[in-house]
Amino acid sequence: MLEICFTDRNQPTRSWIRNELIVFNGNSLEEDADSYCQEYVKEHWEQEDVHNCIKAQCDLDPDTLNDYIPYRSKPICYACNNGDLNLVRELVEYAYADINQSGILTIAIEKTYEALVDYVLSQGYNYHVEYLLQETSSVGYLGTTNGLLKYGADTDIRIYDGHTALDFAILGRHIDVAKALLLHKHGHIKTNGDNFTPMMLAVHHDLRPIVDLLFQMLPIDRAVGDLLRVACRYTIDLSIANREKTLYFCQQGLCRKQPSNNSVLYQVYDFCQECQTFDQLESIRNDDNAIRMNALLVSEKNFLQHGDAAIYIGFIETQCFYNRSHHLFYRSLQLRTHKIRLFTFFTLTSCSSTCRSS
Numbered sequence: 001m002l003e004i005c006f007t008d009r010n011q012p013t014r015s016w017i018r019n020e021l022i023v024f025n026g027n028s029l030e031e032d033a034d035s036y037c038q039e040y041v042k043e044h045w046e047q048e049d050v051h052n053c054i055k056a057q058c059d060l061d062p063d064t065l066n067d068y069i070p071y072r073s074k075p076i077c078y079a080c081n082n083g084d085l086n087l088v089r090e091l092v093e094y095a096y097a098d099i100n101q102s103g104i105l106t107i108a109i110e111k112t113y114e115a116l117v118d119y120v121l122s123q124g125y126n127y128h129v130e131y132l133l134q135e136t137s138s139v140g141y142l143g144t145t146n147g148l149l150k151y152g153a154d155t156d157i158r159i160y161d162g163h164t165a166l167d168f169a170i171l172g173r174h175i176d177v178a179k180a181l182l183l184h185k186h187g188h189i190k191t192n193g194d195n196f197t198p199m200m201l202a203v204h205h206d207l208r209p210i211v212d213l214l215f216q217m218l219p220i221d222r223a224v225g226d227l228l229r230v231a232c233r234y235t236i237d238l239s240i241a242n243r244e245k246t247l248y249f250c251q252q253g254l255c256r257k258q259p260s261n262n263s264v265l266y267q268v269y270d271f272c273q274e275c276q277t278f279d280q281l282e283s284i285r286n287d288d289n290a291i292r293m294n295a296l297l298v299s300e301k302n303f304l305q306h307g308d309a310a311i312y313i314g315f316i317e318t319q320c321f322y323n324r325s326h327h328l329f330y331r332s333l334q335l336r337t338h339k340i341r342l343f344t345f346f347t348l349t350s351c352s353s354t355c356r357s358s
Helices: 013-025 030-043 050-060 062-068 075-081 085-093 104-110 114-122 129-139 142-150 165-171 175-184 198-204 208-217 220-236 243-256 278-283 288-306 309-325 329-357
Strands: none
Touching (some): 075 085, 075 104, 104 114, 104 129, 114 142, 129 175, 142 175, 165 175, 165 198, 198 208, 198 220, 208 220, 220 243, 220 288, 243 278, 243 288, 288 309, 309 329
């Protein structure tokens, strides 16, 4: 077995490792030493001086380690896994490693090496950065989350099930991470795959610090509208139906919003009007149909004010499913017809406003 002696550290790394190999093989030919050097570096991968071994191998034949070593043992991955920022910098700056090699940043994030994460991102790393933002948000890594945001990670990206980075932060109750995401976009993060706005999500999961922050960041009518949307969701969506929460959030919304004039009555809503006071709401609390009609009226008004089509369509489709399950097929047809008319009116109104402003 070869015994390496690290006595003369003044020699260049390439020189001392090559000299030892030449002595071991009894061969002074440089090309033979190169091949044995490759074998030596692989065999002694766990040596304490692996940093110098990697640099030596890269000097001799950088392709060997990248081609034949298992992925997580490649030089760049080894350096990231051990938080060796100096080695990572050398490998990248001397073109011995590809900064966009899949998984490099993931390793640094898993180990919470914030300085290393910042360096890798600063060098132009762009391999699935948005999905890494969701990973850091789910485990509550505030420093690396801020680093990803600093270099342009998109907070609105959804994964296959519709979850955003904010979803993961809120589900994990990582309040500091959730605040960082919201502050980065000034509260204007898009709805998730379940058509929950950030305010709706925070209210639903009872995260009061996030609710308070959003009330500071958003226009008051927008924040109040989201409270009422949550109430509508608890009314219409049977999977999370909760009458007490419906009444509570309706009350909170009614306390903060201006009374509206409902002069138009629609047959599709049983000629009902939106409740303007908590007393009116209390009077229908045990009438399931009246509560549902009130929720649909509220969601329609919010759609016309803010243009949240996906949320409104979600409420309509959920109510249509409810009608069909109760064999109220004509009511479903009425509701879908009303939706089409409403969308036509909204589109024409928006186009007219755009033409006048131009």
